[in-house]
Amino acid sequence: MATQHSRSAARLMMAPAVVLLLGWMLVPLTMTVYFSFKKYLPLRGGDLGWAGFDNYVRFVTSSAFWPSVMTTLIIVGGVLAITVILGIGLAILLNQPMWGQGMVRILVIAPFFVMPTVSALVWKNMFMDPNYGLLAHLWEFFGATPVQWLSQASLTSIVIIVSWQWLPFATLILLTAIQSLDREQLEAAEMDGAPASKRFAFITLPHLGRAITVVILIQTIFLLSIFAEIYVTTGGAFGTKTLTYLIFQRVLESQNVGLGSAGGVYAIILANIVAIFLMRIVGKNLDA
Amino acid sequence: MARNVTNKRKIINTTAAWAVGLLIFFPILWTILTSFKTEAQAIADPPIFLGFDWTLENYKAVLERSNYGRFLWNSIIIAGGSTILGIIIAVPAAWSMAFVPSKRTKDILLWMLSTKMLPAVGVLYPIYLLCIRFGILDSKIALVFILMLINLPIIVWMLYTYFKEIPGEILEAARMDGASLKDEVLYVLTPMAIPGIASTMLLNVILAWNEAFWTLNLTAAKAAPLTAFIASYSSPEGLFYAKLSAASTMAIAPILILGWFSQKQLVSGLTFGAVK
Numbered sequence: 258m259a260t261q262h263s264r265s266a267a268r269l270m271m272a273p274a275v276v277l278l279l280g281w282m283l284v285p286l287t288m289t290v291y292f293s294f295k296k297y298l299p300l301r302g303g304d305l306g307w308a309g310f311d312n313y314v315r316f317v318t319s320s321a322f323w324p325s326v327m328t329t330l331i332i333v334g335g336v337l338a339i340t341v342i343l344g345i346g347l348a349i350l351l352n353q354p355m356w357g358q359g360m361v362r363i364l365v366i367a368p369f370f371v372m373p374t375v376s377a378l379v380w381k382n383m384f385m386d387p388n389y390g391l392l393a394h395l396w397e398f399f400g401a402t403p404v405q406w407l408s409q410a411s412l413t414s415i416v417i418i419v420s421w422q423w424l425p426f427a428t429l430i431l432l433t434a435i436q437s438l439d440r441e442q443l444e445a446a447e448m449d450g451a452p453a454s455k456r457f458a459f460i461t462l463p464h465l466g467r468a469i470t471v472v473i474l475i476q477t478i479f480l481l482s483i484f485a486e487i488y489v490t491t492g493g494a495f496g497t498k499t500l501t502y503l504i505f506q507r508v509l510e511s512q513n514v515g516l517g518s519a520g521g522v523y524a525i526i527l528a529n530i531v532a533i534f535l536m537r538i539v540g541k542n543l544d545a
Numbered sequence: 546m547a548r549n550v551t552n553k554r555k556i557i558n559t560t561a562a563w564a565v566g567l568l569i570f571f572p573i574l575w576t577i578l579t580s581f582k583t584e585a586q587a588i589a590d591p592p593i594f595l596g597f598d599w600t601l602e603n604y605k606a607v608l609e610r611s612n613y614g615r616f617l618w619n620s621i622i623i624a625g626g627s628t629i630l631g632i633i634i635a636v637p638a639a640w641s642m643a644f645v646p647s648k649r650t651k652d653i654l655l656w657m658l659s660t661k662m663l664p665a666v667g668v669l670y671p672i673y674l675l676c677i678r679f680g681i682l683d684s685k686i687a688l689v690f691i692l693m694l695i696n697l698p699i700i701v702w703m704l705y706t707y708f709k710e711i712p713g714e715i716l717e718a719a720r721m722d723g724a725s726l727k728d729e730v731l732y733v734l735t736p737m738a739i740p741g742i743a744s745t746m747l748l749n750v751i752l753a754w755n756e757a758f759w760t761l762n763l764t765a766a767k768a769a770p771l772t773a774f775i776a777s778y779s780s781p782e783g784l785f786y787a788k789l790s791a792a793s794t795m796a797i798a799p800i801l802i803l804g805w806f807s808q809k810q811l812v813s814g815l816t817f818g819a820v821k
Contacts, residue, residue, distance in 0.1 A: 478662055
């Protein structure tokens with residue numbers, strides 16, 4: 258009887274969160290799907306009737322689509338490669354005995370707390386500016402011609418900026434995982450004469466497997482939708498228009514809502530494919 | 546002999562780690578240093594690292610120029626409001642899932658997490674339109690609600706993880722002693738849960754403070770927080786390095802400090818307990 262009572266109380270306590278999230282998910286989603294089947298131009302006539310799958314076809318056949326997919330893949334892939342590889346290296350380094358470990362940790366984590374618009378602007382102006390940027394001075398010091406970072410090496414620049422933001426996240430999670438590694442196992446392997454490279458490949462790396470997967474999945478979800486870093490640096494010019502940015506431009510800048518919404522549906526599907534894998538891992542770990 | 550080797554190794558480790566740490570931190574350090582230079586010293590060639598005349602002029606200029614106080618206030622209201630609202634809604638939900646689990650608890654938790662995966666740009670126009678319809682475009686209340694909703698799954702998850710660690714026997718004992726549901730929550734659970742709630746709030750203030758998709762797209766003059774304030778330095782003011790640096794330093798300083806306190810909770814919070 259008491260359990261019955263507490264069960265219904267529990268349901269009642271869960272209700273606000275569940276209802277809000279359900280509304281947050283369903284209402285905009287339904288609207289996006291609805292608009293995606295419409296010819297809808299708020300500034301040029303408004304709702305011009307049903308369009309069938311026209312928007313879906315036009316979105317993928319427009320000349321901007323494939324370049325934006327490539328840009329997205331390069332940015333996501335580049336940042337993932339850099340942050341995971343450097344993150345493993347840093348995690349191993351930070352796990353060694355040293356003086357001032359806590360302080361170094363704080364230094365390494367700091368970029369994660371910098372708001373995206375600040376990091377993008379600081380990098381763009383104070384480091385990558387071809388005249389006054391610090392990198393230009395560095396290049397000149399070595400007698401090289403300064404690089405026009407954000408116009409000539411635009412994708413590389415964005416990858417550098419975003420990697421700097423996400424390296425702390427990867428490092429912190431991999432460090433946490435590495436700290437749970439059984440030290441005795443490593444020491445035993447060392448006693449048996451296994452060289453450092455083998456100890457890394459056969460003990461450390463397999464142990465980190467799951468943490469690496471989690472880092473890749475979570476970062477992919479966030480990286481697919483990076484926005485501010487492009488908004489304040491190139492505004493989508495010089496080949497830095499990602500899928501997210503293309504949809505943003507279609508929807509808010511050119512106010513072609515039907516077309517943008519079709520793009521939005523593609524983005525949602527893409528994110529869900531990644532999400533399914535992440536949920537599997539998280540779900541396995543949940544002993545509810 | 547062996548001791549010598551370990552000491553030598555420790556020195557190498559320490560040097561390498563500090564070098565890498567300082568390199569990663571350098572852009573932030575450089576921004577802070579530049580904020581105390583004059584504009585001329587900020588673009589000096591070769592660059593000046595420490596040997597400049599320290600000045601507070603830039604901070605004064607930024608504060609005078611741009612209603613910095615209002616942007617700061619908006620950030621505080623949006624980050625603080627969305628976090629408090631989120632906690633109020635999430636605490637009962639997480640409590641019931643942790644202490645009265647049912648067969649569907651796991652599914653509900655995973656489903657909540659899945660709403661976090663919804664790409665913002667996919668629902669940009671509907672949200673934009675709804676804000677116009679309700680007359681809350683460029684208002685703090687809209688952002689409080691939206692940021693609360695996007696962070697709610699993380700709040701529920703983190704709280705759930707903390708609540709799970711509170712032994713259920715304590716609640717049973719309280720129930721035996723005749724405590725009502727209200728008493729349980731108020732006098733037994735809350736004191737034990739406060740550390741978990743505090744660190745959940747901390748992480749969410751950080752996430753909301755730095756959120757830069759909705760804050761850039763749904764605000765203009767009235768409700769813009771610091772993310773948008775900094776974006777307005779994009780050009781041409783961005784080339785006044787010293788002022789840009791002062792503005793940036795003021796925007797990131799509070800969160801850097803909070804962030805350093807929260808680094809322990811960060812991992813389990815951001816990986817939904819998948820890495821502990």
